[in-house]
Amino acid sequence: MDPVFPFAIVLPVRGEGALAHELHQQLRAAILDGRLAAGSQLPATRRVAAALRVARNTVVTAYDLLVAEGYAIPRTGAKATVANVAARRPVRQRRVAQRLEDPRLNPTWRTPFMSGSGTSRAARGFQLGEPEHRYFPHDIWRRLSAHALRGWAKGPFTHPESEGIAPLREAIAQHTAFSRAVACTKDDVVVTGGAQQAFDLLARLLITSNRTKVAVEEPGYPPLRAALIAAGGQLVPIPVDDEGLRVEQLPSDVRIVCVTPSHQFPSGAALSLRRRMMLLDFARSRDAVIIEDDYDGEFRYGGRPLDALQTLDRDALVFYVGTFSKSLFPSLRKGFVVVPPWARSALIALKQRADWHCDPITQLTLAAFIRDGHLARYVRRMQSIYAARREALLDGLRIDLGKWLQPIPSLAGLHLAARIVARERAAAVTARVRRHAPGMQPISDYSLAPPERPALVFGYGAIEASDIRATTQRLRRALQSL
Amino acid sequence: MDPVFPFAIVLPVRGEGALAHELHQQLRAAILDGRLAAGSQLPATRRVAAALRVARNTVVTAYDLLVAEGYAIPRTGAKATVANVAARRPVRQRRVAQRLEDPRLNPTWRTPFMSGSGTSRAARGFQLGEPEHRYFPHDIWRRLSAHALRGWAKGPFTHPESEGIAPLREAIAQHTAFSRAVACTKDDVVVTGGAQQAFDLLARLLITSNRTKVAVEEPGYPPLRAALIAAGGQLVPIPVDDEGLRVEQLPSDVRIVCVTPSHQFPSGAALSLRRRMMLLDFARSRDAVIIEDDYDGEFRYGGRPLDALQTLDRDALVFYVGTFSKSLFPSLRKGFVVVPPWARSALIALKQRADWHCDPITQLTLAAFIRDGHLARYVRRMQSIYAARREALLDGLRIDLGKWLQPIPSLAGLHLAARIVARERAAAVTARVRRHAPGMQPISDYSLAPPERPALVFGYGAIEASDIRATTQRLRRALQSL
Numbered sequence: 024m025d026p027v028f029p030f031a032i033v034l035p036v037r038g039e040g041a042l043a044h045e046l047h048q049q050l051r052a053a054i055l056d057g058r059l060a061a062g063s064q065l066p067a068t069r070r071v072a073a074a075l076r077v078a079r080n081t082v083v084t085a086y087d088l089l090v091a092e093g094y095a096i097p098r099t100g101a102k103a104t105v106a107n108v109a110a111r112r113p114v115r116q117r118r119v120a121q122r123l124e125d126p127r128l129n130p131t132w133r134t135p136f137m138s139g140s141g142t143s144r145a146a147r148g149f150q151l152g153e154p155e156h157r158y159f160p161h162d163i164w165r166r167l168s169a170h171a172l173r174g175w176a177k178g179p180f181t182h183p184e185s186e187g188i189a190p191l192r193e194a195i196a197q198h199t200a201f202s203r204a205v206a207c208t209k210d211d212v213v214v215t216g217g218a219q220q221a222f223d224l225l226a227r228l229l230i231t232s233n234r235t236k237v238a239v240e241e242p243g244y245p246p247l248r249a250a251l252i253a254a255g256g257q258l259v260p261i262p263v264d265d266e267g268l269r270v271e272q273l274p275s276d277v278r279i280v281c282v283t284p285s286h287q288f289p290s291g292a293a294l295s296l297r298r299r300m301m302l303l304d305f306a307r308s309r310d311a312v313i314i315e316d317d318y319d320g321e322f323r324y325g326g327r328p329l330d331a332l333q334t335l336d337r338d339a340l341v342f343y344v345g346t347f348s349k350s351l352f353p354s355l356r357k358g359f360v361v362v363p364p365w366a367r368s369a370l371i372a373l374k375q376r377a378d379w380h381c382d383p384i385t386q387l388t389l390a391a392f393i394r395d396g397h398l399a400r401y402v403r404r405m406q407s408i409y410a411a412r413r414e415a416l417l418d419g420l421r422i423d424l425g426k427w428l429q430p431i432p433s434l435a436g437l438h439l440a441a442r443i444v445a446r447e448r449a450a451a452v453t454a455r456v457r458r459h460a461p462g463m464q465p466i467s468d469y470s471l472a473p474p475e476r477p478a479l480v481f482g483y484g485a486i487e488a489s490d491i492r493a494t495t496q497r498l499r500r501a502l503q504s505l
Numbered sequence: 506m507d508p509v510f511p512f513a514i515v516l517p518v519r520g521e522g523a524l525a526h527e528l529h530q531q532l533r534a535a536i537l538d539g540r541l542a543a544g545s546q547l548p549a550t551r552r553v554a555a556a557l558r559v560a561r562n563t564v565v566t567a568y569d570l571l572v573a574e575g576y577a578i579p580r581t582g583a584k585a586t587v588a589n590v591a592a593r594r595p596v597r598q599r600r601v602a603q604r605l606e607d608p609r610l611n612p613t614w615r616t617p618f619m620s621g622s623g624t625s626r627a628a629r630g631f632q633l634g635e636p637e638h639r640y641f642p643h644d645i646w647r648r649l650s651a652h653a654l655r656g657w658a659k660g661p662f663t664h665p666e667s668e669g670i671a672p673l674r675e676a677i678a679q680h681t682a683f684s685r686a687v688a689c690t691k692d693d694v695v696v697t698g699g700a701q702q703a704f705d706l707l708a709r710l711l712i713t714s715n716r717t718k719v720a721v722e723e724p725g726y727p728p729l730r731a732a733l734i735a736a737g738g739q740l741v742p743i744p745v746d747d748e749g750l751r752v753e754q755l756p757s758d759v760r761i762v763c764v765t766p767s768h769q770f771p772s773g774a775a776l777s778l779r780r781r782m783m784l785l786d787f788a789r790s791r792d793a794v795i796i797e798d799d800y801d802g803e804f805r806y807g808g809r810p811l812d813a814l815q816t817l818d819r820d821a822l823v824f825y826v827g828t829f830s831k832s833l834f835p836s837l838r839k840g841f842v843v844v845p846p847w848a849r850s851a852l853i854a855l856k857q858r859a860d861w862h863c864d865p866i867t868q869l870t871l872a873a874f875i876r877d878g879h880l881a882r883y884v885r886r887m888q889s890i891y892a893a894r895r896e897a898l899l900d901g902l903r904i905d906l907g908k909w910l911q912p913i914p915s916l917a918g919l920h921l922a923a924r925i926v927a928r929e930r931a932a933a934v935t936a937r938v939r940r941h942a943p944g945m946q947p948i949s950d951y952s953l954a955p956p957e958r959p960a961l962v963f964g965y966g967a968i969e970a971s972d973i974r975a976t977t978q979r980l981r982r983a984l985q986s987l
Contacts, residue, residue, distance in 0.1 A: 044779065045778070048778060048779055048782040051782065052812065052817050055819050127711060127792075127848075128710055128848060128851045136857050147661070153662055153663060154662055155662075156658075156660070156662040159658075159662075161654070161658040164654065165651060165654045165655070165658075168651075169650075169651060172647045172650060173643075176643040176647075179635065180635055180637075180638040180836065180967070181635060181835070181836070182835055182836060216698065216860035217860055217861055219857075219858070219859070219860050219861045220860035223859050223860065227735070228610055229610065232714050246857075246858070246861070249858050250858045253855065253858045255714075278609070296531055296534065297526065297530050300530040300534060301530075310609075312609060330534065335534055335537060337537055352662040353664055353861075354663070354664060354862070354864060354866075356862070356864045366610060375618050375701075375728075376728070376735045377701070377702060377732075377860075378698035378699055378702035378859075378860070379698075379699055380836070381838070382836060382837065382864065383836045384650075384836075384867070385864055385866070385867070485661060
């Protein structure tokens with residue numbers, strides 16, 4: 024066959040009308056993707072008809088359609104040439120690229136996820152949410168991971184359970200019961216892709232879009248707020264003080280209360296027992312539920328820890344969210360929910376719809392890491408390291424910066440907040456501190472409204488004690504010249 | 506201090522009213538979690554007052570509150586005893602456990618995720634969606650994984666990009682451009698937790714709950730439908746025939762069209778070029794978008810493959826969803842979207858809200874696996890293995906079962922569908938086949954309405970050629986006795 028086109032045309036055996044249409048479509052596709060180059064001549068209809076064994080009129084019809092649509096340009100007394108459609112393409116792409124508020128898109132992405140310098144990956148030092156990596160037993164993790172891969176290689180390629188593999192749920196239940204007195208068995212645990220997926224799934228599970236009111240702490244954790252907003256939740260910011268969430272300010276029509284009782288994010292305050300009981304009373308009497316985010320409660324410095332809300336709850340109203348992002352590392356992407364029995368199957372169903380399940384190799388590795396005692400050992404070790412950093416930060420705040428900053432009492436976690444003493448100079452103090460203590464974030468970064476009492480938040484997960492003190496000393500000199 | 510309680514009570518320095526309330530709350534918490542045993546006597550108010558250094562009246566008030574709430578039972582002439590609140594607990598838990606249609610829950614979980622025997626993990630043999638595991642180069646994967654872990658151990662514990670790490674997006678773009686002629690660079694790729702997360706994110710991105718009409722193939726893929734329904738999509742089932750989706754039946758108000766053009770799930774038909782162009786025309790003229798699910802198009806058996814819809818699209822209307830679940834293994838949980846530029850930042854924002862990012866170790870491992878050519882080699886190898894199985898199945902259907910079953914033409918993928926010739930005996934034939942060919946599923950398992958033409962679907966991903974033929978021979982005998 025005479026190769027009239029630089030590609031194959033395959034036509035079905037049919038009436039000529041359908042053939043013309045098919046030929047037109049295939050030629051148009053070839054023009055669109057450049058197989059028929061712009062400016063080149065279309066082969067003579069007679070040649071095409073002979074090569075494809077169709078009536079010449081079929082080819083004429085197809086060409087006419089191409090011309091009518093602008094894919095080919097007729098030339099008087101000559102063959103039609105292929106139009107330069109590629110030239111049109113970038114224009115169109117530019118146009119759509121600019122439609123960021125495209126009506127076809129849900130507007131959820133317009134809420135910030137992380138605020139302030141938290142979005143920048145370059146910031147280090149006092150960066151929040153970044154634990155230390157230098158003491159992590161990488162060799163053990165690598166060994167357990169290889170072991171998991173070898174075990175997994177023996178079986179067929181099936182999907183594991185959406186709620187998490189049983190050995191991991193078992194390990195999480197034991198660890199959480201032991202370290203946080205959370206009452207649970209493996210059947211209460213659902214493994215998630217980090218705490219973030221837990222928030223996202225719970226938001227979707229519990230929120231009716233544009234109707235459900237959700238109380239969040241003010242200041243609070245922006246990624247949680249972003250997930251709640253994405254699910255259509257109507258946020259009600261509730262202030263926090265040194266006893267944590269001001270429970271008495273909860274409006275009665277709130278259906279979900281999100282709270283960080285062991286270590287308020289980001290102020291660091293612990294929710295007092297009085298408020299814990301008030302909150303449980305509120306939930307019971309108002310038919311509300313509680314999302315308890317225990318993101319770094321494993322690291323505690325003195326003082327008897329208060330029971331988790333989940334521990335005190337007798338009405339199955341608390342969804343307890345735990346994570347290994349602080350105790351191990353954030354990119355592990357493993358968190359979990361201890362879920363009340365009435366919501367369990369729905370949560371698992373939603374996890375299945377969201378991404379079916381978490382990857383089994385990491386689940387097996389983490390299960391072995393917990394089961395063999397490595398997690399408990401590592402947390403103990405890191406606790407003493409973080410305790411020294413916290414001491415250095417408290418010393419620095421007191422000795423070097425006492426004139427400007429006043430720490431907010433806090434007995435847990437990987438960060439500390441400090442109020443700015445001279446409120447009227449808050450902006451200047453913040454700017455100086457930000458310059459000399461990279462990673463530090465003003466509490467306003469976590470607030471929906473400008474905070475009544477300006478404060479600064481210092482993470483000490485990824486900065487050594489000696490660097491902390493050196494920084495506060497530098498800061499002292501910088502602030503003195505204010 | 507006289508230990509009047511078997512635990513510490515810590516009271517703030519305040520007015521007596523607040524103290525009574527605090528004491529009441531702490532005692533109630535102790536009763537609730539069993540630290541004060543049911544039936545035991547509360548210590549004398551005088552002793553408690555002395556031990557805690559509060560007025561006796563404070564203790565009396567706290568006790569009165571406990572009695573009023575039923576946590577303590579007054580005894581005439583004796584000390585009050587602790588009520589058996591634990592006994593109340595199981596009753597309450599049972600009650601809530603039964604509230605499966607609890608109004609606090611979104612009803613999304615009520616849709617089935619996988620239908621028919623697909624939900625059972627025991628089924629093997631002709632099971633759909635399960636690729637072969639015996640030839641997977643586990644040693645290479647383990648080596649690349651260990652290498653990824655060692656590299657990752659060197660840096661701090663930060664979050665990688667939500668859209669996927671650059672080396673993986675680069676590898677995916679190259680691989681997809683090469684194997685599927687999809688026009689993309691790494692900047693068009695967003696890595697997801699399997700195709701399922703891609704569906705879920707796209708559903709949430711593009712659907713306005715209870716308003717957006719979404720066309721789905723009938724029969725089609727139940728987990729996709731489940732994700733669309735979870736996002737509030739109004740499904741419009743569109744029938745498929747041997748040319749794939751019957752595009753001409755799309756109602757004009759459909760905003761999203763979900764389609765499996767290379768290998769219709771589950772019928773196996775390819776969407777004809779004519780219909781592809783019609784579909785793109787439809788989307789352009791109706792301002793609709795297309796979700797192209799290319800779940801197993803990498804395995805092709807003869808015939809020139811048709812271009813992907815994404816390749817033909819000049820209006821940035823196609824979201825191309827790819828996955829490594831079939832070409833590698835499903836529990837890898839890695840898929841991706843080639844996303845039009847106008848929707849890219851919104852999709853990444855939603856991925857961030859959903860679970861922040863996929864785990865970097867698996868991403869690094871997969872990136873190296875693709876970059877070093879292992880994926881292409883493995884797909885080539887498996888293609889010849891699957892081709893032999895497909896031949897065995899086609900032989901078996903023709904030689905052994907031609908009287909009862911008629912294969913639906915199909916040139917790709919890991920499964921084949923066959924129509925039941927004698928429609929009136931469909932139920933009996935299905936039952937026999939199901940008994941002798943475990944894993945086989947009737948096409949009705951994937952249909953929203955009873956299918957016009959009953960058919961059976963056979964996966965050949967996880968069954969050897971010899972077993973396939975042995976099964977069809979057994980089946981022949983079983984069907985002859987019908």
